[in-house]
Amino acid sequence: MVSYTNSGLMRWALNWAAICSSIKVKHLVIAFDRDAAAALQLNGILVHDASAAAAALPSSTRFRETPELFRLMGHIKVSTALQLQQQYQWHTMVLSDTDTAWLQHPALLLRFWPAADLLVSTDCLSAAAVAAQNVSVPRCQMMPGGWTSAWNTGIVVARNTPAAAAALQEWANRLGPAALSKTAEGWQIDDQLGFSNMIDEGSLPWTKHFAANFLTYQNLVTEYVAHVARVWQQHTGKPMALLHQHLLAAAFQLQVLAEALAAARVLGRVLVPPSTPGKNTCVLQ
Incomplete structure (x- = not known):
């Protein structure tokens, strides 16, 4: 810092x-x-x-x-x-x-x-x-x-x-x-x-790809849910229920999709959703 x-x-x-x-x-x-x-x-x-x-x-x-x-x-x-x-x-x-x-x-x-x-x-x-x-x-x-x-x-x-x-x-x-x-x-x-x-x-x-007309991102849902589940168990002493993990994963992916759609609209680009979960953040192509 x-x-x-x-x-x-x-x-x-x-x-x-x-x-x-x-x-x-x-x-x-x-x-x-x-x-x-x-x-x-x-x-x-x-x-x-x-x-x-x-x-x-x-x-x-x-x-x-x-x-x-x-x-x-x-x-x-x-x-x-x-x-x-x-x-x-x-x-x-x-x-x-x-x-x-x-x-x-x-x-x-x-x-x-x-x-x-x-x-x-x-x-x-x-x-x-x-x-x-x-x-x-x-x-x-x-x-x-x-x-x-x-x-x-x-x-x-x-x-x-x-x-x-x-x-x-x-x-x-x-x-x-x-x-x-x-x-x-x-x-x-x-x-x-x-x-x-x-x-x-x-x-x-490294920003020359800004000239293209597409936007995509890599999904972090697996890492996010695993992190929250660990924090949940540390604070409660109990594992997070699978149903809760499922609902959390769905909410997370919808939020990321909404933010990507907003970014694509602001930049005037076509959004290409990710095919598999990954480890990186939103990437412009």
């Missing part, structure tokens, strides 16, 4: 680190100034001092509303996280904002997608609510000019693979001093818009 902070947001960083400790997950905080690095070390938190790279950032105040500073912060955050993952050869890195709270170890969730290079959610919590607010947008997307929902860069999971490294490097490059700072429509490109554009454009070698 990796997060980042300056001195002005130290209470968030300390709270985030305390939560990581409580769920027994290894964690590190990137400090944008020396005072932040010293405070984190004083509290026994593993820290990476990025104050030299972040010298232009304010150390004790928020700068979310200053586009050029927020963009620079995103560049430093992503490039430093990539550097750390390659330096320490972390198998899986969860890059997380400090204003997040974790209820359990992320490995419990991430093991359902063992082959995924990069994992990220969207800001689309309710398609119905978005449609009610903006009738001109026929889909749940929140990025200017985007084809999909705004990808939520507050939590990004990266495995230690060439594809993930390429994505992080491209993301950092899009926030660098040589990259465009605004879209053609005049929108400021911050870390979230830069990431969303990168995915929507299919500009990386």
Whole structure:
């Protein structure tokens, strides 16, 4: 788990680190100034001092509303996280904002997608609510000019693979001093818009299949039911009834199918249901 902070947001960083400790997950905080690095070390938190790279950032105040500073912060955050993952050869890195709270170890969730290079959610919590607010947008997307929902860069999971490294490097490059700072429509490109554009454009070698018109996924129902059954037995001391497992499997597959249908509709693609259960997550082809 990796997060980042300056001195002005130290209470968030300390709270985030305390939560990581409580769920027994290894964690590190990137400090944008020396005072932040010293405070984190004083509290026994593993820290990476990025104050030299972040010298232009304010150390004790928020700068979310200053586009050029927020963009620079995103560049430093992503490039430093990539550097750390390659330096320490972390198998899986969860890059997380400090204003997040974790209820359990992320490995419990991430093991359902063992082959995924990069994992990220969207800001689309309710398609119905978005449609009610903006009738001109026929889909749940929140990025200017985007084809999909705004990808939520507050939590990004990266495995230690060439594809993930390429994505992080491209993301950092899009926030660098040589990259465009605004879209053609005049929108400021911050870390979230830069990431969303990168995915929507299919500009990386591993996203060239985005040009096709099909979507399929591999079913995780076997792994899911087995996991829930184990948890059930641990908590109740009794095995889960076969009927309950059957009903759970049916509900799980219907939910995954519904989400795949929604994704296919948003992307304008034909859904090809899986023929057999597998071990991977939804795959675009």
